[in-house]
Amino acid sequence: MVGSKANNKLRLSIRYIFAIVLLVIMVFPYLYMVLNSLADWSQVDRKLIPTKLTLRSYQWLFTGGETGITRPWIHAFFNSVFVSLVSTALMMLFGIMVAYALAKLKFRGRDTINNFVLFHMFFPAIILIIPNFLIIQKVGLFDTYWALIIPKAMSLWGIFMYTNFFKAVPTVFIEAAKLDGASDFKILYKIMMPMSKSITTVVFLFLLMERWTELLWDMIVVRSDGMLTLNVLLSQMFGPYQSYPGPMYAGAVMLTLPIIILFIIFGKKFQEGMQFNLK
Structure with a gap:
């Protein structure tokens, strides 16, 4: 009886662990996108979890960027x-x-x-x-x-x-x-x-x-x-804005x-x- 309860607890624990792993796999790409939209540009796509956070990418979007090409x-x-x-x-x-x-x-x-x-x-x-x-x-x-x-x-x-x-x-x-x-x-x-x-x-x-x-x-x-x-504007970032990955992540966050x-x-x-x- 005790062994049966222990086996049930083990199966339940395995299920919870499996569910948590699947949840992390599904959620992490979006979390990665959000973190990189807030990351300092020196850390974008260079660290799995950025340590320096800033709103520069969003400011870049709202002020028209730094390329001289105005994007509304x-x-x-x-x-x-x-x-x-x-x-x-x-x-x-x-x-x-x-x-x-x-x-x-x-x-x-x-x-x-x-x-x-x-x-x-x-x-x-x-x-x-x-x-x-x-x-x-x-x-x-x-x-x-x-x-x-x-x-x-x-x-x-x-x-x-x-x-x-x-x-x-x-x-x-x-x-x-x-x-x-x-x-x-x-x-x-x-x-x-x-x-x-x-x-x-x-x-x-x-x-x-x-x-x-x-x-x-x-x-x-x-x-x-x-x-x-917004989605068309975001798709255009892969052209003239490909050297600005931070704003690309910020635009993707705005879209989702x-x-x-x-x-x-x-x-x-x-x-x-x-x-x-x-x-």
Whole structure:
């Protein structure tokens, strides 16, 4: 009996050690990036854990750098915030409305549209870049906020997630609301949306992260410095700014920090939404 308890404790200890090692492996690259963004330039990429910390890399970004090439880092950051929030809001709005129609309304061609959504999700998004670019160019939206927002205003993945959730909502709620004279828009706003807070958090975080980290499309449709998003500006640092690794790390921290903060804030709702998806 004593030996069995000792074996159980040993197995538990091994599991904890294994979990801690995996956690360190996953977290250390980001910690290394943060430390090097704060490190003195003489220690960047030269010490595993820098001993001299400074804000010089961030000051370099915000003041335009020392190369004589002005880069609007603050403006690029707010470009990313604006474009990501507006695009995500549109993706969620259209996703909720389309999903409600596909899940709860009866109309001809509903199954065909459902199958099209599933079929289209298997296609890589990159095959649509050239057609989308030509359309944006012909309608005169090149190098504008519209070029960054409109092609990213619809997410088939978001429609798929909301459709599956709405299908699980008992139809009796909708029928009772219609008996009281509620329209479909009122049912969607008053019943479906309040019931979908958990799944909305999951969809919001994933769509926002996807749009926030978009690089290729943003590089194609904008040219002027005033329209650059933060990830495009960061990618350009590998050219003229490659001799400034500290600011490169600082820019990477600026790019990832908002997403991490959002995951921390909405962590509980995110877990609830993921548990529903796994059922």
